């Protein structure tokens with residue numbers, strides 16, 4: 001399995017992976033909307049031979065400054081629980097760190113994301129429209145979160161989902 005940057009040739013196969021992983025269209029439509037709006041900062045795919053089996057997307061938050069949102073991450077059902085999601089998350093976080101992003105936030109299951117260093121505590125002081133027990137953060141630059149506050153605000157395509 002290799003992980004590489006998503007290209008424009010991958011769009012249809014990425015949609016298939018996201019649809020299959022979530023079993024509904026909302027997240028695949030979100031990925032398409034983020035691709036169209038130009039809000040994608042990091043997008044990676046996992047390849048098993050010629051087969052595209054996983055995908056992850058990081059988008060720039062409208063606030064706080066210098067922070068990314070991780071969502072969604074998707075692995076084809078028949079390839080789940082083989083470490084592919086974890087590898088996509090770790091590679092994405094490495095790239096985000098190298099590029100100098102301050103922190104990453106997500107809405108997810110703490111039991112899964114804690115293993116990558118995300119904590120609910122890191123996100124706690126930020127306002128959010130999402131349920132707090134599932135809003136998690138990970139500081140990439142030491143001390144970065146101390147200087148930030150306000151409301152976590154995702155890119156517009158996420159906000160369109162809520163309306």
Ligand SMILES: CC(C)(COP(=O)(O)OP(=O)(O)OC[C@H]1O[C@@H](n2cnc3c(N)ncnc32)[C@H](O)[C@@H]1OP(=O)(O)O)[C@@H](O)C(=O)NCCC(=O)NCCS
Pocket residue numbers: 021022071072073074075076079080081082083084085086087108109111112
């Ligand atoms: C969540 C997902 C990306 C994880 O990818 P994966 O390749 O299956 O995960 P990994 O193999 O790296 O890790 C597997 C571990 O994660 C755990 N895990 C997977 N989904 C979980 C969840 N929703 N809650 C808690 N733990 C979860 C598994 O139980 C397993 O735990 P273990 O290592 O203790 O045995 C994948 O299962 C998926 O696409 N799910 C459907 C879409 C989704 O819910 N995406 C996340 C929200 S954006």
